[in-house]
Amino acid sequence: MSVATVSQTAMAGQDTTARAGRDESARLGFRLTLPAQILVLFIAVFPLLMQLYISLTDWSPLSGRNWWMAWESWNSFYNYYDLMQDNRFWGALWRTFVVMIVCVPVEFLLGLGLATLFADDFRGKRVFYSILLMPMMVVPAVAGYMFFMLFQSGGPVNDVLSTLLGTRVAIAWLSDPTLALVAVMIADIWQWTPLMFLILLAGLVGVPQDQVRAATLLGAGPWQRFVTIVIPKMKTIIIIALAIRVIENFKIFDTLYIMTGGGPGVATETISVYIYKLTTQDLIWGYVAAIALAILLVLSVVTIWAMKRMAAAREVQA
């Protein structure tokens, strides 16, 4: 009994000493990283607070006052209230969502298919590989101009269709509300499937081949192997690829803006395009700040979800 008491006391003593040591080193660590922390605070948190502040006002660069004087036009949450009522905002959000829900899965499936092809060896693999990665390296503005030309009613796309169908096709792609959206999606898929392919290929190459062979020996066919071994092993990387593309696609702007400018009308106006117009044409920066913060919130939720899933997937994987 007494022995147990003694050892417990001793352990308790050790514990306090250890904790004191930890506190000491934590304090030192804090002091050493303080400059960096202040810098991070300034870079990340300051703009955020500034935006939050402006979003609660009617401030505009036209007012001729400095931004920190924005409190003069304080309107509390009126901008956010406005946002709820803004049909153009909800329309832009909806279109952004539609583009994403079409483009990301298509890019994913194409990328996965290509990656599967490229996991095996074939003649001319390296040449095709380079060609495949090229769209990703084209400057988005240039890609936008390229697709703008391609989709002209007298442009190459219609020429190809004419040849295929045997009759003269003169579709006004970029002036038709639906087709303009389709054209924009095609451009996005063209440009970003390679990134998907690249990430997924890295994941595919990392799938342990002995487990795939073990599955084969146990009687699994190619499709069964793919579903039961390959995909589960690639889960983390699939989530990374999807998260990157969802976040990037949500911000779709440059290629699209050059192709259609958000038109015809507002047919291809996405969130970024809408914000751009408000910023440069309407100049109501208080309102823009409110939208930007709302979107940041949405993207943060997506990112947190993806990170949670990734952690869970890693739990299951080797």
Next chain:
Amino acid sequence: MSAIRLQNLVKRFGSFTALKTMDLDIGDGEFMALLGPSGCGKSTTMNMIAGMEEPSEGRILFGDRDMAGVAMGQRGVGFVFQNYAIFTHMTVRQNLAYGPRMHGKPKAEIDRRVASIADLLQLTPMLDRPARGLSVNILQRVAIGRSAILEPAIFLLDEPLSNVDAAFRAVMRTELKQLQREFRQTMVYVTHDQLEAMTMADRIAVMDHGVLQQVGTPLEVYNNPANVFVARFIGSPGMNLLPGKPSESDRGLVVDLGPLGATAPLPPSLAQALRRHSGDVLFGFRPEQASLEPAGPGITAPITIVERIGARTIVHLGDDETAMKVVVDNDVAADAGTSVVVVPRLDTVRIFDRATGTAIGGEHG
């Protein structure tokens, strides 16, 4: 039906020949061990039997059926990988159920089979644990169970025990042997541990550098090694091989052991075989099949090292060309630096051609 026949099997990787013309018949229900040092082509042979690699030349038959062009999933072989290749993203249960599931078995049957194999391999308590993070000893049983659940007629195991600890290895040796007795599969078992091969196999195929050296029961391989490689490789320590020349004496044909200044007598049958032979030989005898005497007829040599390993003592004698070992009981007196007389048991003496390394006389003429 599930006999395996390898005919003129050759495997090349580019310009490197991993397996040179292998001929081997493995009987239905036989437990065959492929034994050899690292890199001798054991895994290569197994992978070809399983269909993971195409032979460069030759044929593989299961019974009378040529396996050329039969995909590995269709061959119906169970395979336990050297590193187990457990599906780490699944539970133990999902691993065991994988085979039957892929074969489209009904749920009730899968459950029944998993339960019975888990019971057999004592995996029941960890059925629902994730396979990732289980100990090697358990993974090893999961690997065996995952293949055994399909009750394959042919079971291939590639060094299944090389990663598990010594105590567990002894347990698994017995269990695997029982498993095979029970199900009567044809089993091919790769190992570089001769103890495993000797204790479990019906027959052993000894390989070296892609060449099949000898096939025989454990005792055949031990008693009558076909060549110098097998003589040295089997047994621990391996057979003593002393350079010598046949020479006539009043005791009949003997081997003149040159530098040792001794002549060793031969059993009559061996002497007869050696008479028809000319040239230098190697005089072989097992360390366990010789005794140490203080004086008298035999091979006199100085003791260099005495290794006491518990029940037995390994006495090292001579040096370089004349180096030999004798295993004696631990109560036999032996001191380094003194000279003793080594007396090989006459009937266990083996003679090899020094130029070719092949055995002379005995079962291998």
